[in-house]
Amino acid sequence: MCSESCMAYTSPKASKEICNHCSSSRYDQKKRAVRTYYMFPLAPQLLAHYSSSESAHDMRHRQRRMPAIIDQVLRSNGNVDHISDVYEGSDFWEACLQGRIKDDDICVILSMDGAQLFAHKASNCWIYIWILLDVAPEKR
Structure with missing residues (x-):
């Protein structure tokens, strides 16, 4: 580089x-x-989650959870009782309703931060994490 x-x-x-x-x-x-x-390419990391039937089942958590959330949103004119996960956020369920997020998609969040370790830019460090939204929150 x-x-x-x-x-x-x-x-x-x-x-x-x-x-x-x-x-x-x-x-x-x-x-x-x-x-x-x-x-560290993301795609091979995601594919590894489909290497066993148990982890593949875990990857369908969002697909199993969203119908109830969408149903609640539609019945209550866009109101959700409480937000306990990203799925209940309006940006997320609106994207699902508009077809921008489909059942077979894989959803991830990228979170990153950087730090300059020394005052004279002698070193810097970037830390990032991919958060996999398709599995249950306790497994993320």
Whole structure:
């Protein structure tokens, strides 16, 4: 990646040697990458949840839970008795009613935060977590 974190040298930029944004070099004098990063793709992590019948059943929690919530919303003109989970939030159930979230979709939330560890930008750290909404809250 760029030494200033401007871009990653991945397709279609895999052959670039100079950053498009800050013009810094991709490599040092020994032709080693100046900066690297780690990537943990989300898709293989999600697919692993379908590797056993028990975890696949867990992944259908949202599908089993939403009909009762939608029914309550429709009967009460958009009112929900109490909000105990993301599913009861109006943004979520409205997306379901509008067809933007379907039964076979996988729903995740990305939460991230960063910290500069030293005053002179000598180091920084980004922490993120994917929250899988398709399983019950106690299993998230």
